[in-house]
Amino acid sequence: MKITSVDVYLLSIPLRTPLRFETVPFTPDPCEWSRLETVLVRLCSENAYGWGEACPGNGPFWSPEWAGATFYCLRDWLAPRLIGRECATPQELHEHLAMFRGHRAAKAALDIAFWDLRSREKNRPLFGELGGTPRELPVGTSLDRPGHLTTDDFLRDLAAAFESGYSRVTVKVRPGWDLQMLNVVRHEFPTQDIHGDFEGALTLNHLEILYRVDDFNLRMIEQPLPPDDLVGHAMVQEALRTPVCLDESITTPAQADMAIELQSAKYLNINPIRVGGLTPAKAIHDAAHDHCVPCYLGLYPGTTISLRAAIALATLPNFCYPPDYWDTSELLEEDIAEPLMTAKTSDNGQLAVRFWDKAGLGVDPRAETLRKYCLAECHLA
DSSP, X not given: XXXXXXXXXXXXXXXXXXXXXXOSSOOSSOEEEEEEEEEEEEEEESSOEEEEEEOOOSSTTSSSOOHHHHHHHIIIIIHHHHTTOBOSSHHHHHHHHTTSOSOHHHHHHHHHHHHXXXXXXXXXXXXXXXXXXXXXXXXXXXXXXXTTOOHHHHXXXXXXXXXXXXXXXXXXXXXXXXXXXXXXXXXXXXXXXXXXXXXXXXXXXXXHXXXXXXXXXXXXXXXXXXXXXXXXXXXXXXXXXXXXXXXXXXXXXXXXXXXXXXTOOSEEEEOHHHHTSHHHHHHHHHHHHHTTOOEEEOOOSOOHHHHHHHHHHTTSTTBOSOOBOOOHHHHBSSOSSOOOXXXXXXXXXXXXEOOOOSSBTSOOOOHHHHHHHEEEEEEEO
């Protein structure tokens, strides 16, 4: 197919509850966002179109990218490169963009849009085009303790998450909010699925903390060391019974291959925006599957477009752990299209995704909502 046009939208959507973002290393004055900035892309061929999203956040915190920079990268470099070019497969799309270094979130938006376009051409849901199987897919959530909350408040939030039907909860861990917190949490919730996410906050100088992790019967510990320390993670994993999961370390298929070869972890968290789209995410999934390393889905906050794309990916067989899930109807004042919904299962009352039967992502952004929250846009043909 030939790419005939690309439309790019930079949006700023009000949040129902501000997102509090603490950096690593942790600082006493974390950022707080009252609006979410994100980038939507519409990719068109002669016969169809598809939507994608890049949601790396409002600033360079989760990665070196952020929504504003992603918009200009797409407008000035990536999207013009695709106009008029033949793309028969997602791999060919990435070949056209290979001359540009980095900017994986921007590439992810185009990659997701291409998969959506191709699925619509074939009149099949995106998860089918990816090779996934819709199944009962329980979901998980994450909890942090903002500075103004007490430990009792945190425990109440944790109880509320399980009562709402989340099948597992991730608790954020950091020096000073580590072993004592995990001890209290496990005492209050002795059987529930809980894992700890260190967000790369520790080093090998914190081995006294890491060696105690086995005391708490966690499903896993996520990203205990900085992202580039794959050898250190292998040393930690060798010393612990608790599985290590790599998150921020997994940025490319090559990085994932290296982590698998070094046996740096027993789980991989795959975030489609972080790794550059569904195509590299699927490649990482397949390599991990071949080596019997299970995966779970990671997410950045975004609209229903990126959420649906990620959940479609989570239908692949090696995603063996409840995926991250953001209820966009609770996150955003107004989603740009019909939110993806969950429902409680009849047997255990857990929240599970309700899949769609329409082609592609199953939704189109509402034009009036795009206009309402649009900060900048461009239309290339």
